[in-house]
Amino acid sequence: MDSSSRGAETGRPVLEAPDIARVLTRIAHEIVERAKGADDVVLLGIPTRGVFLAGRLADKLAEITGRPVPHGSLDITMYRDDLRLGPARALARTEIPADGVDGRLVILVDDVLFSGRTIRAALDALGDIGRPRAVQLAVLVDRGHRELPIRADYVGKNLPTSLRETVKVQLTEEDGRDGVMLGAAAAGEATVGRHAERHAER
Amino acid sequence: MKRHLISAADLTRDDAVLILDTAEEMARVADRPIKKLPTLRGRTVVNLFFEDSTRTRISFEAAAKRLSADVINFSAKGSSVSKGESLKDTALTLEAMGADAVVIRHHGSGAPHRLATSGWIGGSVVNAGDGTHEHPTQALLDAFTMRRRLAGGEGDLSGRRITIVGDVLHSRVARSNVHLLSTLGAEVTLVAPPTLVPVGVGSWPCEVSYDLDAVLSKSDAVMMLRVQSERMNAAFFPTEREYARRYGLDGQRMARMPEHAVVMHPGPMNRGMEITAEVADSPRCTVVEQVANGVSIRMAVLYLLLGGAEPAVSGSHPASMSTESTETAARTEEND
Incomplete structure (x- = not known):
C-alpha cells in the first residue's frame, strides 16, 4: 500500500544523497544572500518531508551565519481544498517557533512543488497564525504543472515531468535513505496514477 | 462507528x-x-x-x-x-x-x-x-485527559488502572468509559453500593468492587460520578451522609492514592456528597481541564x-467504496 515501495521499484533516480546535500547548501547560501544575512528568517516545513528539509536547511543556515535559525512545521490539512474529495485525513503537527512569525521573513519549505495547491493552503494556514513581513517558498523539486499563480523562490532542481510520471522524494528521517526518484506510472494505471499524483500534491 | x-x-x-x-x-x-x-x-x-x-x-x-x-x-x-x-x-x-x-x-x-x-x-x-x-464524547475527553496526565499524551492507556466510583446505575458516563477505556487497554474497576450497580454488569469489560478503600491505593485515576438524585425514584442508600462516608472522596482518602494519580469528575459536582471541596479544589482534580x-x-x-x-473512522466504508478509499489513503502518503 505504501507508495514509497512502488516508487522505489519503478523509479529512476534523479537526485542522490550527495546531490540533495549540495542542493540544500546552495539554497541556504541563496537565502543568506537574498535575505541579507537571514536575521529574521523563520523556516516552516510542510509535513511530512518538508519538515525534515526545513530542519536540514536550518542547520546549514546556522553553519553559515553562526546563529541558530528558528524552524518549525505547518500542517495544512485543515486548509486543503480537496478535503471533501476523500475521507477525513489524519492531522500532522503544527510547531511554530516560540517567537512566532509576526514581522519575520517566513520561508515555507516543501519537497515537491506541483499544482501549487498545497502552498495556497499553507498561505491560508499561515495567515491564521500571524503576519509575517514576507513569505518565500523553497522546494527541493519543482516538477511543473501549476494550477495556481504560485512560484518558488528557491528551487533545488527543476524537473520537467509529464503528468503520467511520479516524483518520489525519500529522506533518511522518514524513508531510511535520501533520494529523488522519477517513475512512470504503469500503463494500466496511467489515468489513476495521474489523478493520484495530482491529488497527492494538493 | x-x-x-x-x-x-x-x-x-x-x-x-x-x-x-x-x-x-x-x-x-x-x-x-x-x-x-x-x-x-x-x-x-x-x-x-x-x-x-x-x-x-x-x-x-x-x-x-x-x-x-x-x-x-x-x-x-x-x-x-x-x-x-x-x-x-x-x-x-x-x-x-x-x-x-x-x-x-x-x-x-x-x-x-x-x-x-x-x-x-x-x-x-x-x-x-x-x-x-x-455519552461517548465524555468518555473520549476523559480518556484524553488521562492520556495527557498519565501517558504523556501519546498512544493508548494500556496497563493503567482506572476506578469509577458512585452512581453507576444511572450513569451514561460510566458505561461509555468502561467500553472506551477497556478498548484502550486500561483495567477498569467500578466501585458502588450494590444498589447502584446495574443488572448485567457481569458482561461489561471491568471489575466490580464494593470497597473504595481497597482499590484506591492501586488506582492511576479515580473518577467520581455524580449521584443523580433526579433519576432516583427509590431509596438506593440509607442517607446521604452514609453514602458520602463510604463512597465519597475526601482529603484523607485522596492522600492514600498513588502520588501520580488524578481525580476526575464529569461534572456537575455535588460538593460534600461524592467529593469534598478539599478534593475538588486540589491540583490533582482535573475537572476544569x-x-x-x-x-x-x-x-x-x-x-x-x-x-x-x-468519515475517517473505520467500519464506515461500504464495500463498493473500499478500493477508492485505499487509493486515497495512498495519495495522502504520497503527498506530504
Whole structure:
C-alpha cells in the first residue's frame, strides 16, 4: 500500500544523497544572500518531508551565519481544498517557533512543488497564525504543472515531468535513505496514477 | 462507528487513538491568536437538546464554531416539542433545513440510535448523552485527559488502572468509559453500593468492587460520578451522609492514592456528597481541564465525521467504496 515501495521499484533516480546535500547548501547560501544575512528568517516545513528539509536547511543556515535559525512545521490539512474529495485525513503537527512569525521573513519549505495547491493552503494556514513581513517558498523539486499563480523562490532542481510520471522524494528521517526518484506510472494505471499524483500534491 | 457516533463500544482501538491524536492537534488551535479553522465552512451542525445541559452543549457549540460550521441550537424547552411534537417530526424539520450533523441529547436511552437508523435524516448523528445509556464524547475527553496526565499524551492507556466510583446505575458516563477505556487497554474497576450497580454488569469489560478503600491505593485515576438524585425514584442508600462516608472522596482518602494519580469528575459536582471541596479544589482534580479538553475532543469528532467525503473512522466504508478509499489513503502518503 505504501507508495514509497512502488516508487522505489519503478523509479529512476534523479537526485542522490550527495546531490540533495549540495542542493540544500546552495539554497541556504541563496537565502543568506537574498535575505541579507537571514536575521529574521523563520523556516516552516510542510509535513511530512518538508519538515525534515526545513530542519536540514536550518542547520546549514546556522553553519553559515553562526546563529541558530528558528524552524518549525505547518500542517495544512485543515486548509486543503480537496478535503471533501476523500475521507477525513489524519492531522500532522503544527510547531511554530516560540517567537512566532509576526514581522519575520517566513520561508515555507516543501519537497515537491506541483499544482501549487498545497502552498495556497499553507498561505491560508499561515495567515491564521500571524503576519509575517514576507513569505518565500523553497522546494527541493519543482516538477511543473501549476494550477495556481504560485512560484518558488528557491528551487533545488527543476524537473520537467509529464503528468503520467511520479516524483518520489525519500529522506533518511522518514524513508531510511535520501533520494529523488522519477517513475512512470504503469500503463494500466496511467489515468489513476495521474489523478493520484495530482491529488497527492494538493 | 459508521457515519455516526452513538456508542463508545463502536470504536476500535485505532479509531479511538485517531480521535485522541486529532484532538491533541485541535487543542493547539486554542493557543493561537485566531482560534478558528476553515475546515467545516458551509456545513450545518444542529445541537438538538431535549435535556438540560450547560457544559456539553456549549462545548459542542464552541467546537463546531471553531471549525467554521454553522450552528443551530435547539432546546426542547420553548420549542414545538413542548407542544407535543414527536422526535420524528422534529428530525424531519431538521432534515428539511439541511443539517449535516445532529448532536443529540435525549432523556430516552436509544433516541440517537433511532435517529441514526430510522432514515429520517441523512446527516451524521452524534450522541451527546441518551438517558442512562451512553455519552461517548465524555468518555473520549476523559480518556484524553488521562492520556495527557498519565501517558504523556501519546498512544493508548494500556496497563493503567482506572476506578469509577458512585452512581453507576444511572450513569451514561460510566458505561461509555468502561467500553472506551477497556478498548484502550486500561483495567477498569467500578466501585458502588450494590444498589447502584446495574443488572448485567457481569458482561461489561471491568471489575466490580464494593470497597473504595481497597482499590484506591492501586488506582492511576479515580473518577467520581455524580449521584443523580433526579433519576432516583427509590431509596438506593440509607442517607446521604452514609453514602458520602463510604463512597465519597475526601482529603484523607485522596492522600492514600498513588502520588501520580488524578481525580476526575464529569461534572456537575455535588460538593460534600461524592467529593469534598478539599478534593475538588486540589491540583490533582482535573475537572476544569476536562471541560477544556471537551472542546478539542468534540472538534476532533466533528472533523473526522464531517471533514471528508466520508468519515475517517473505520467500519464506515461500504464495500463498493473500499478500493477508492485505499487509493486515497495512498495519495495522502504520497503527498506530504
